[in-house]
Amino acid sequence: MALLEIDDLHLAMRSFEGEAHVLAGVNLTIERGEIWGLVGETGCGKSLTGLSVSRLVPSPPGRYLKGAIRFDGQDLLGCDETAMRRLRGRRIGMIFQDPTTNLNPAFRIVDQMVDVALHAASTDPSVLGLPAGAGRGERRAAARRHAQAMLERVGIRDAAQRLDDYPHQFSGGMRQRVLIAMALIGRPDLLIADEPTTALDVSVQAQILRLLYGLVQEDGLTVLMITHNLGVVAQLCSHVAVMYAGTVVEAGPVRDVFKAPGHPYTRALLAAVPSAATPRGALRGLAGVVPNLLHPPAGCRFASRCAAVMPTCFAAPPPAVPVGEGRTVACLLAQPAEA
Amino acid sequence: MLEIRGLSKHYPGRRGSKGVDALKDVSLSITKRESFGLVGESGSGKTTLTRCVLGLEPPTAGSIIFDGVDLASLSPAAMRAMRARIQIVFQDPYASLNPRMTAHDIVAEPMIVHRDTLRLDRRQRSDRVVELLDLVGLGEQHLHRFPHEFSGGQRQRIGIARALSVNPELLVLDEPTSALDVSVQAQVLNLLHALQERLHLTYLFISHDLGVIRYVCDRVALIYRGEIVEQGPAGDIFDRPGSDYGRMLIAAMPEPDPDRSPFRTPA
């Protein structure tokens, strides 16, 4: 069974202008041990997809129109808040872009981590390696030991001392490590990382990517990495899903997608990143704008900007065509793989 | 065209603490009509350097010579006129435009400030705003809109039009595309390239994105903790970095090529 399965997810968000159809048929299947990159540009719905998995899209204004999210077979859209809270602290970990605002500056790292650990242990005492019914003091001590182990795991030196530091005593990269450690406390199966390296320097970014890669290899974590940085995806991820205007236009193993992009949008995106071989002035941008999601087009959402557009593109949304091993392309031009 | 000699900047610390040397003996020279890249990570001193070049911050030691004139020797009035010749495009197009001013007013403002040198009346200024917006690829229908009605790329175009309005010779580009999506970044980079050709501009391009720097710049300097650790032609630095810092940076640069990932071996 896939660890995470997003099946034809449709989400609408209400605002002053009206209700926008922000996710329109997102499909994603993630197996254990994979590192998925979810890429796309501002407003494509990649973050909302991540938030949907952890059920953190506020409702209202958000409203799920259709579809399902299954985590280890359990239907998440049907879960109530209590059940979700149990999952979030424990089996689904999350990290976000800005490592400065996600730690409470008024509390020591240890207090914040112990809180999370105790929360995780309240659903599953085995997180702290304790039998059910362990005493309060025993639990706190175990939580502290566990927090320290997690800090060590993410490569923070002198973890025992640094536990008692405040967030401002850590650098940006170190804070992101602390946040990863906090996300790992419940020993999650799935880590959702939303632009975890965007606010960091390149050299620090490389360290964080190495850390994430190690966690997947050694601890069997599964990662859903949300980013706009194609370089990061190419380096870290085993699989990639490219999103455009609320739809997944292409998904599959990262090398296949990057080496032979099947969707015109993926091609345009890759052509927009300057590489060593690009002569000056030869970079290709993407003309036009994202369609208005308040009144989304009936057909392919990329049609208005597509270089290979045909009249039939405007009729109906193109289905995701399987084009190879674990690979889909949502384009009428895609050639289905021989069955 | 721009010569920076032995520039240092020291920020005194508060009560007893030692303070910070943001720049230590930095020397650079930028020739006319080239794109000079300055690469550094946060806290490297690149922002301080730009502030000194723009005359927003007095250096502690050293000199900045623009077109043969030492900026420190200028009277306040002469410095004001000089400001028109050196302009800047900021990193964050969301923060760098006054939310209460329309695109027209934003682009026209430098012409009002420098009306003594430019001598344009109201009508001429408005005509020039239209011209400038057209130059950066924005139509006349955008004239009277407020910044929040524009996308990031459009805002950055407005920022570029504002900088160009006073016919500058040197444009300081402070991470002009790092807040933009890649497809938009490509458009803005191409626009900057076309503008340079057309208006014979000199660029001081500041970025932490090595891919962008390699694409845009003729020569590059790497700055680390207030010191220039390496400078030279872009090709040389990217192919044969001469410093440890340069090697580290280039190794850490995430190339969009799965085969060059440090984590896996090519198939």
Added chain:
Amino acid sequence: MSALAERGPASKLGSRWTNWRRGLYRFRQSWLSVIGLAIVVLLLFAAVAGPWIVPYPEHVTGGINTGMRFRPPSWAFPFGTNELGQDVFSLVVAGTRVSLLAGLAVVVVAALIGTAIGAIAGYRGGWIDDALMRFTDLMLTLPSLILAMAIAAALGPGIPNMVFAISMSWWPGFARLVRGEVMAKKEEVYVQAARAIGAGTTRIIVRHILPNIVSPVIVKMSLDMGFAILTVASLGFVGIGVKPPTPEWGSLLSLARGYLPDYWWTAIFPGCAIFLAVFGFNLLGDGLRDVMDPRARR
């Protein structure tokens, strides 16, 4: 956002209109602010139309009816009558104008003085800031009502003197607010951009900083409006300020206090009017804060 830019309005006026509609949408999200707005609109209506819509206009201008003293509320006298036989409803409605005008004047004068002092202190910093803010703190430490009473007593009664007196004790709040806002705004990138262009101090303050701090000032004006009205009423209550026969809520309350509790309606209804004004302007101010919060808009 980009979709909006694509189809957006083509004129400056159109742009402002869209902004305004977006604000209204956010405002309507909170029913409390809508109630506040309704109360304020009702008060404004009473202030403008008061003398023409009241059932007994002659009472408003000082006419009395000794045969009708202390009638309890009835259909003929919804709020009853006072010791002079005047219709309390007519007096309360007519009193809205003076109370609102005086309150508005206080807040406007205080906002102007406070903005000027706060903007200079915040922008200049250094010893100018220190000096101005210590002076402001000094004014803040004086109990405002006492200060206003002292000034009013020294200058004599009358509405302009009362407004001046209350404003003098009111501006420090604005000065502090504006100083903080200016200090924050002067670090904004667009202000640095203006400086890089070579813009002078006046231009930066007038074009770049002040327009961006108007919102919090307006919100504070609205929030303060209720308390200003209350202060005006307080001065009326202690007999400084508005002189009879001009109807004003505070002085109505003051005249009625001798007849409590038997003729409770003479005091309760002016009191309710004061309460309603304070309540309404506070709700409105809260709603405006939500609408104008720059963090909520982009």
